Amino acid sequence: MKETAQLLREKGLKVTPQRIAVYNMLLGTTAHPNAEMIYKTLESTNPTMSLATVYKTLDFFKQLGLVQELNVGESSSRYDAVVRCHPHTVCRICGRVDDLHIDALTEVARKLVPDLDFDVECEQLILYGICKECQEK
Amino acid sequence: MKETAQLLREKGLKVTPQRIAVYNMLLGTTAHPNAEMIYKTLESTNPTMSLATVYKTLDFFKQLGLVQELNVGESSSRYDAVVRCHPHTVCRICGRVDDLHIDALTEVARKLVPDLDFDVECEQLILYGICKECQEK
DNA sequence: CTCAGTGCAAACCCTTTGCACAGGA
DNA sequence: TCCTGTGCAAAGGGTTTGCACTGAG
Numbered sequence: 294m295k296e297t298a299q300l301l302r303e304k305g306l307k308v309t310p311q312r313i314a315v316y317n318m319l320l321g322t323t324a325h326p327n328a329e330m331i332y333k334t335l336e337s338t339n340p341t342m343s344l345a346t347v348y349k350t351l352d353f354f355k356q357l358g359l360v361q362e363l364n365v366g367e368s369s370s371r372y373d374a375v376v377r378c379h380p381h382t383v384c385r386i387c388g389r390v391d392d393l394h395i396d397a398l399t400e401v402a403r404k405l406v407p408d409l410d411f412d413v414e415c416e417q418l419i420l421y422g423i424c425k426e427c428q429e430k
Numbered sequence: 431m432k433e434t435a436q437l438l439r440e441k442g443l444k445v446t447p448q449r450i451a452v453y454n455m456l457l458g459t460t461a462h463p464n465a466e467m468i469y470k471t472l473e474s475t476n477p478t479m480s481l482a483t484v485y486k487t488l489d490f491f492k493q494l495g496l497v498q499e500l501n502v503g504e505s506s507s508r509y510d511a512v513v514r515c516h517p518h519t520v521c522r523i524c525g526r527v528d529d530l531h532i533d534a535l536t537e538v539a540r541k542l543v544p545d546l547d548f549d550v551e552c553e554q555l556i557l558y559g560i561c562k563e564c565q566e567k
Numbered sequence: 568c569t570c571a572g573t574g575c576a577a578a579c580c581c582t583t584t585g586c587a588c589a590g591g592a
Numbered sequence: 593t594c595c596t597g598t599g600c601a602a603a604g605g606g607t608t609t610g611c612a613c614t615g616a617g
Contacts, residue, residue, distance in 0.1 A: 307616055309572060328607080343574045348607060350572095365505045368582090369606060382548050393546070399537045402555065407529070410562035417481045418539060418555045425547035444591055445598060465582080480599045485582060487597095504580060505607085 294409060304357060307318070314339050315350045319374035325381070325390040327369040365390055365419055378415045384424035441494060451476050452487045456497060456518035462518070462527040464506040500557055502527055515552045521561035530557070 297316050298308045306312070314335050319326070326334070332347045351372055352358035363371040365383045371390060380393035400415045434453045436444045441451070451472050456463075463471070468486045487511055491497035500508040502520045508527060517530040539553045 307571065309616070311573070345575075345608080352608090353572095362503070364501050366499070366501045382550075384548075385551070392546075397538075402535055402557070403472065405532055405534055409519070411521075411528075411557065411559055412561075412565055413519075413557045413559040414522070415558045417558065418537070418549045419554045419556075420543065420548065421552045421554065422548055422550040422577055423510075426588075428547075428549055428567070432589095447592070448598060478599075482583080483598055489583090490597095501604070567602075 300359075306353075306357075306392060311342055312345050312350055315347060316344065316354065316359065316374065319372060323392060324361055325371040325373050327367075329369065331372070344406050346349065363390070366421075380418035380420065382420045382422065382424065384427055385421055386423055386427035389424055391424070392416075398430075437496075440455065443490075443494075444555055447476065447492075448483050449487055451479065452484060453491065453496065453511065456509060460529060462500055462508040462510050464504070464508050468509070500527070503558075515554065517555035517557065519557045519559065519561065521564055522558055523564035526561055528561070530555075539565055 297313050297320070297372075301308045301312060301316075315331060318331055318334055324330070326390065328344065328347045328351060331351075332344045335342050335347075349356055351360060351362075357364055359374070361373045361376045363373055363381065365371060365381065367388070373392075375392065378399060380399070382391045382393055382396060384391075399416055402418070403413070406413050406416075434450050434457070435448075438445045438449060443536070452468060455471055462469070464539075465481065465488060468488075469479065469481045470521055472479050488497060488499075493535055494512055496511070498510045498513045499511055500518065502508060502518065504521045506526070510529075512529065516537060517532060517535050519528045519530055520526075535555055536553060540550070543550050543553075
């Protein structure tokens with residue numbers, strides 16, 4: 294994708310096939326993959342890609358604010374190209390992680406917080422439970 | 431503490447000095463320590479205690495619902511003897527983790543959720559930001 | 568041409584596991 | 593006594609690092 298290359302270039306970064314591949318992969322999914330999943334997905338199209346590069350690239354994007362790291366209690370981190378704070382649901386049966394597009398939660402959290410002696414930069418809401426598919430089984 | 435021993439006994443568990451020590455340590459702190467911190471704290475009073483036992487004990491308590499595992503994005507998990515779902519603040523400067531006793535947040539989250547095809551069992555809200563002490567520096 | 572990015576393997580950290588011994592019930 | 597819990601050391605999984613090579617600018 295051309296846009297990704299341009300985005301990186303604008304930020305003054307070197308544009309490499311690996312970086313483009315990782316970022317595009319994240320843009321094209323809502324599955325909140327971890328490094329391993331990203332690596333496996335890109336393996337076929339980018340045969341020389343290494344897992345270490347995936348980690349380095351993700352870390353790099355994170356510093357730049359292009360990518361968000363998400364920790365839902367698993368052993369490995371998941372990644373999201375949507376960097377705006379937003380709530381997630383995590384199914385404890387199948388493990389799927391979904392976005393919740395309910396701004397109200399974030400707004401309420403923000404309103405209740407000013408009384409605290411705490412300067413909130415980002416609020417992370419995770420709902421643990423059972424997803425629709427797993428309920429039906 | 432006698433209560434801890436009794437609590438364990440009621441649940442039909444063996445009462446060992448290690449289990450009592452770990453549970454009491456968690457009851458007596460609001461610092462949300464990780465396994466390493468618990469181990470270091472107990473080292474002086476329980477010289478034979480091993481880190482592996484701390485892990486095993488914490489895992490055991492978790493299964494029993496006596497302790498809650500908390501993941502705030504660090505490499506290691508933190509633990510809390512308060513098992514009721516409640517929000518936390520995490521300072522990105524000093525790393526301290528504090529409890530937030532604002533039920534309203536949880537209630538709002540619950541109210542907004544029924545429309546979803548998702549059966550929520552526990553909502554976890556983490557506010558990332560800067561604590562009072564770190565703001566003052 | 569230069570220097571940052573990549574790929575590999577080794578190192579690293581946190582956590583779990585296997586196994587013999589110790590100590591609660 | 594019996595069996596579970598403990599402690600040690602080794603293994604395990606995810607992530608990071610060191611270093612020589614590659615390739616983008």
